[in-house]
Amino acid sequence: MSDTIAAISTPRGFGGIGIIRISGNDALRIAQSILSVKISEPNTVYTGYVFDPETSDKIDTCIVLFFKAPHSYTGEDVVELQMHGGIKNLDLILGFILAKGVRLAEKGEFTKRAFINGKMDLLEAASVIELIEAKTDKALKLASKKLFGIFSEKIINFKKKVLSLLSHIEGVIDFPFDVKLMTSEEITKLIKELIEETQKYLSSYKTGKMIENGARVVIAGKPNVGKSTLLNVLLKFDRAIVSEIPGTTRDTVEEVIDFFGVPVRLIDTAGLLETGDVIELLGAERTVRAIEESDLVLFVFDASETLSLEDQRLAELTESKERIIVVNKTDLPVELDIVKLKEIFKNDKIMEISALKRQGVEELENKILEHILPSDFESAFVTTEREKEIFENILSHLNGSLALGGSGNDELIAEELRDIISELGSLTGEEVGEDVLQTIFSRFCIGK
Incomplete structure (x- = not known):
């Protein structure tokens, strides 16, 4: 890699500082041609200003850092110019540099050069x-x-x-x-x-x-078991409409949160009602797809109602998935046969909560975390x-x-x-x- 490259290294937009990085054999010579200050020693901070090489007009004040190969990020000669974080000034100054025969860097090219020059291995570079x-x-x-x-x-x-x-x-x-x-x-x-x-x-x-990309946690259950209330409680703000009318959620409702250090996409789903309504049918199809793509299913039951046909259908649908059985509305008179439920779901953890009263929610959160984040997560290097x-x-x-x-x-x-x-x-x-x-x-x- 004999050519010299340059690019703006800070996010595009307005900010306190904007940085242009130049790397390659001609980095110092090119930078020097637009700077008022003479750069003589590496690993030294210089202050000055950038000027237009054609008109000599002053453009912006500048802090300059020079790193001599191989003691730089890329392993090559590197100059970093720190100016004010505007759009026009950085674009103009980068234009001066590129006009000197420097090539605009490709995506990740500074890190790629660091890898090629032995500054880091591929695992470190990708990280x-x-x-x-x-x-x-x-x-x-x-x-x-x-x-x-x-x-x-x-x-x-x-x-x-x-x-x-x-x-x-x-x-x-x-x-x-x-x-x-x-x-x-x-x-x-x-x-x-x-x-x-x-x-x-x-x-x-x-x-x-899961740590890097996030876990998909689906809240499933028949209509009106409190799925939307549970979603809002886990989110700690109201995202879904809560109503006593069955079938209020007719589509999936999704929100991403930082769940104790793990990005989690919580997905509230519609029920699987037998219906001729086109919208509800589409919602049911999306429920099935959401369950299939999930990392964990929170299968919610209503403690105040007996088991239904839809409960059985959802039990079959989620059988191959990692799941937690959530018995909600325990603040109401209990009609659900908990003993029978434990027999049906003997291989699953059953949590009894009242989402409305915030009872048992902390224990449920801990159990969710156990499922998505094993205790040995710090050794999870393969990502x-x-x-x-x-x-x-x-x-x-x-x-x-x-x-x-x-x-x-x-x-x-x-x-x-x-x-x-x-x-x-x-x-x-x-x-x-x-x-x-x-x-x-x-x-x-x-x-x-």
Whole structure:
């Protein structure tokens, strides 16, 4: 990458400060051509102003930071210009820079150069956008751990274990009389340990994805069981219309909240009434779709009514989903057979609440959190589909190695282990194609 790039690195709009970043061999020379102050030493703060190189008109005051390669974010010479955060002034100054032959940076190109120049591995580079897009404290914490290399360290240690086993097997193949043989039981034990570690990473994907992208929690139940009241209570403000008239909610009502550090999309659904009303039919169809796409279902029953046919239909519809049974309206005389309900839903947690009186709601919130955020969430490093696919491939190769363990065919075991090393290289960026890099960094904004 011999060309010099530049871009506005702060969000477009009006603010206190606007930053233009320049990176590449000509960064200092280009910046110097529009600055009143002489930049002589790196890692030093300079103040001056930016002027129009054609008219010499002063445009804006400026703070200048110069970082000499390789001691910069990108690993190249970098100049950062800090001006007032306007639109016209930044666009004009960026125009001066681009007119000098500098190329406008592509999305994520500064971070991509940091990766290419060895300032960070691919896991750390990809975590930059996760950190920028973090919607909650827990998402930020997870992204920060990846950014500072904690996940990368785990991968390095995992790779060392695979390399150690591969080195032994290759040594046996090449020097059968000089290498002390490991027993097949010892090799099997090591492979099983690697499988267990891989499975932990894979099982963390659901949690990691949920922390980063949010959980879909659907409130389901027949009409007038208090679904909308429960939605408003969980949101802590009135979002849905609450009425004694059955079928008030004729469509899904959705709202995203920060639920104790996890972004949660709460979805209030319509019931499944037998009706000829076109709108209600559409609402019922959306209810079915919302349940199918959910991470957790809050299946709400009315404590003041007996079980109905629609309750049974919803029970069948939600049977394969993770769910919590919520018995609402416990402040009213109880007609629902709770004992029978516990028999029907013996594998589900049953919570008794009064959404209207705010009774039992805190306990329900804790139970929801248990479902969407396991206690070991801080080890949920796998957050992208690409990372998940790589670990699935690794698990497949490990299972292949395990199956070959007693066959005596060391060549085939070694081949499986080499494939694992290659997959790990793809994960950290040691072995990765330009198409993969393009996919990862295209998520970034220009200037990052």
